Amino acid sequence: MLNRVWLFFFLTAAIAIVVQLFNGHVEVLSDSVNAVFSSAKLAAEISIGLIGVLALWMGLMQVGEKAGVVGVFARLFEPLLSKLMPDVPSGHPAYGSMSMNLTANMLGLDNAATPLGLKAMQDLQSLNPEKTVATNAQILFLVLNTSSVTLVPVTVFLYRAQQGAAAPADVFLPILLATVASTLVGLTIVAIVQRISLFNGVVLAYGATLISVLIASVFYLMTLSAEAIGTLSTTLGNGILMVLILSFILTAGYRKVAIYDEFVEGAKGGFSQAIMLIPYLLAMLLAIGLLRASGALDYALQGLSNLVLLFGFDNRFVEAMPTALMKPFSGSGARAMMLETMDHHGVDSFAGRLSAIFQGSTETTFYVLAVYFGSVGIRNSRHALGCGLAADVGGIMAAIGVCYWFYG
Numbered sequence: 479m480l481n482r483v484w485l486f487f488f489l490t491a492a493i494a495i496v497v498q499l500f501n502g503h504v505e506v507l508s509d510s511v512n513a514v515f516s517s518a519k520l521a522a523e524i525s526i527g528l529i530g531v532l533a534l535w536m537g538l539m540q541v542g543e544k545a546g547v548v549g550v551f552a553r554l555f556e557p558l559l560s561k562l563m564p565d566v567p568s569g570h571p572a573y574g575s576m577s578m579n580l581t582a583n584m585l586g587l588d589n590a591a592t593p594l595g596l597k598a599m600q601d602l603q604s605l606n607p608e609k610t611v612a613t614n615a616q617i618l619f620l621v622l623n624t625s626s627v628t629l630v631p632v633t634v635f636l637y638r639a640q641q642g643a644a645a646p647a648d649v650f651l652p653i654l655l656a657t658v659a660s661t662l663v664g665l666t667i668v669a670i671v672q673r674i675s676l677f678n679g680v681v682l683a684y685g686a687t688l689i690s691v692l693i694a695s696v697f698y699l700m701t702l703s704a705e706a707i708g709t710l711s712t713t714l715g716n717g718i719l720m721v722l723i724l725s726f727i728l729t730a731g732y733r734k735v736a737i738y739d740e741f742v743e744g745a746k747g748g749f750s751q752a753i754m755l756i757p758y759l760l761a762m763l764l765a766i767g768l769l770r771a772s773g774a775l776d777y778a779l780q781g782l783s784n785l786v787l788l789f790g791f792d793n794r795f796v797e798a799m800p801t802a803l804m805k806p807f808s809g810s811g812a813r814a815m816m817l818e819t820m821d822h823h824g825v826d827s828f829a830g831r832l833s834a835i836f837q838g839s840t841e842t843t844f845y846v847l848a849v850y851f852g853s854v855g856i857r858n859s860r861h862a863l864g865c866g867l868a869a870d871v872g873g874i875m876a877a878i879g880v881c882y883w884f885y886g
Contacts, residue, residue, distance in 0.1 A: 483863065484761065484765050487765035487766070487769050488765060488768065490769060490772075490774045491510070491765075491769050491771075491772040493774075494506075494772035494774035494777060495510060495772045495773075497777070498772065498773050503773075506771070506772060509771040509772075510768055510771045510772055512771070513767035513768055513771035514764060514767065516767060517760065517763040517764040517766075517767040517768075518764070520763055520767075521756055521759040521760035521763050521764075522756060524755075524759055525752050525753065525755045525756045525759060526752070528592075528593075528752045528755065529748070529749055529752040529753075531592075531593055532748035532751055532752050533745040533746075533748035533749050533752075534593070534745070534748070535593030535748065536593065536597060536746075536748035536751070537740075537741040537742065537744040537745035537748065538726050538727075538741065538744070539575065539597050539744060540741065540743060540744025541727060541735065541740050541741050541744065542722075542725075542726035542729075542730070543571060543574065544730055544733075544735045544740050545725075545726055545729040545730035545732075545733055545735055546729065546733070547722075547725050548571070548578065549574055551573075551574050551577040551578050552569075552571075552573035552574035552577055554577060555573065555576070555577040555580070556568070556569075556573045556577075557684075558680060558681060558684040559576060560573075561674075561678060561680050562665075562669075562674060562681070563614070563615040563618060563619075564674075565605065565613065565614060566605060567605075570601070571601045572598055572601035572602045572604075572605070572615075575594060575597045575600075575601050576598040576601075576602075576619055578594045578598075578722075579591055579595040579597075579623070580622060580623075580626060582594055583595075583623065583626040583627075583628065584626060584627055584628065592849070595619075595623055595850060596849070596850065598619060599620075599850045599851070599853055599854055600747075600751070600853065600854055602615050602616045602619060603856075606854075609854075609856075610855060610856055610857045610858055611856065611857075611858040612856050612858065612860050612862055614672045616851075616856070616862075617668065617672075617859070617860060617861060617862040617865065618665075618668050618672065618674075620846065620847060620850050620851070620862050620866065621664040621665070621667075621862065621865045621866050621869055622661070622664065623841070623846055623850065624664065624841040624842075624843045624846050624847075624866045624869060625657070625660040625661045625663070625664035625665075625841060625866070625869035625870075625872075625873065626661060626841075627654070627658055627661050627692070628653075628838065631653050631837075631838035631839075632707070634653065634834050634837055634838040635647050635649075637813070637816065637817065637820075637834070637837075638825055638834055641817070641820045641821070641830075642825055643825045643826055644826055647699075647702075647703070647707050648831075649831055649834045649835055649838070650696075650700070650707070651696060651700070651884075652835045652877070652881060652883075652884050653834070653838035653877075654692070654696060655880045656835055656838075656840075656873050656876040656877040657838065657839040657840075657873060658692070659872055659873060659875075659876030660839060660840065660841075660869045660870065660872050660873030660876065661869070662872070663868060663869050663872025663873070664866065664868065664872070667865045667868045667869070668861075668865045671861050671865065751853050754852065754853060754855070755848075755849060755852050755853055757852075758849070758851070758852025758853075759845075759848055759849065759852065761848070762844050762845065762847075762848035763848075766807040766811075769807070770807075770808075770811065775800070775803055778803065779796065779799055779800060779803065782796055782799060783796040792882075792886075794828050794829060795828075795829075795832055795878045795881070795882075797819065797828075797829035797832075798819055798828075798829040798830075798832035798833040798836060800818075800819065800833075801815040801816045801819060801833040801836040802836040802840065802874045802877070805836060805837065805841070805842060805870070806840065806841070806842060806843040806844055807844050807845070809845065812837055812840075812842075813837065815833065816834060816836070816837045819833040820833065820834070828885055828886070831884075831885055832877065832878065835877040835880070836874065839876070839877050840870050840874060840877070841870070843863070843866040843869075844863075846866075847859060847862060847866065
């Protein structure tokens with residue numbers, strides 16, 4: 479799948495470059511060459527930048543596992559995950575690392591979520607009989623990551639506040655609805671492909687509990703101002719991280735674990751993983767960079783706008799689509815698109831609000847796939863990309879629908 483996708487990106491970029499040259503835009507050649515070398519530099523910068531944080535969390539996770547703290551998280555979510563991932567045996571360390579990663583994603587703890595996710599992928603890889611081919615459990619875990627519910631998208635609120643929004647947090651509920659839709663679509667598609675039954679008591683009970691918590695959180699957060707939500711989220715996030723770190727270290731000390739030795743041993747794995755990511759990241763960033771520099775995305779948007787008008791539909795949502803189309807490829811690129819849309823159309827315009835909803839409810843699927851599978855050397859992703867993109871499409875469609883519902 480990835481081989482075909484990579485080739486498709488290059489063919490699309492090549493066609494777009496030829497069209498640009500035919501139209502007299504010779505600068506596309508220099509832009510494309512710059513994109514190639516910039517991608518190489520960016521891949522190295524991202525991987526090297528991950529060394530410290532990966533080493534930190536890999537070391538802490540090893541201490542936490544020895545202390546038994548990670549096992550507490552595993553027991554909370556193992557009944558659910560074992561139904562969704564029947565190939566993972568009971569009591570396996572992957573349950574703990576997956577549970578911690580999904581919790582960190584839900585709380586918006588970006589600085590902890592990625593290292594914990596890589597640790598979970600590494601744990602799942604230990605069960606993989608074919609080390610270069612993704613297992614069903616790894617695919618489901620990746621799709622849950624690319625579509626995971628984020629309870630409080632604080633960064634989107636901050637960007638809206640910087641752009642002068644009258645109520646920066648008024649997109650909170652639309653974002654939550656869109657990201658829940660993305661998660662449900664992703665989980666359903668994977669369940670259909672892998673023939674997992676979602677209609678059993680355990681899954682339904684966890685689902686009902688999660689929905690109840692989300693509803694209660696929504697009602698509480700809607701009583702707060704944007705500044706109060708930001709303060710609460712920051713305080714809660716930092717507090718949870720400190721509680722985790724201290725609980726790992728102090729519990730391990732109480733149980734007479736060799737804390738320093740275990741931390742160093744775990745941290746070594748983080749260093750090697752960060753270096754291993756470079757070629758996988760480079761391959762994905764190179765294709766994405768060429769796609770952007772060639773103007774292919776601009777042509778796609780123009781074609782979409784013409785198609786919508788041809789069928790007589792409202793095409794206001796097309797003005798925000800650059801953010802949606804860029805997000806699966808690049809988080810920073812989507813952020814730039816969102817800010818440009820807010821600046822051009824107005825932060826509280828339909829397009830400005832929709833771009834913020836796209837930014838908060840979709841994920842960088844290609845980046846996550848390259849990083850997570852690249853960290854364990856998987857080259858055959860099977861149906862992971864298709865299911866991840868289906869979750870993205872579900873989130874995008876839901877975002878458009880709720881934006882028309884709330885602001886249309």
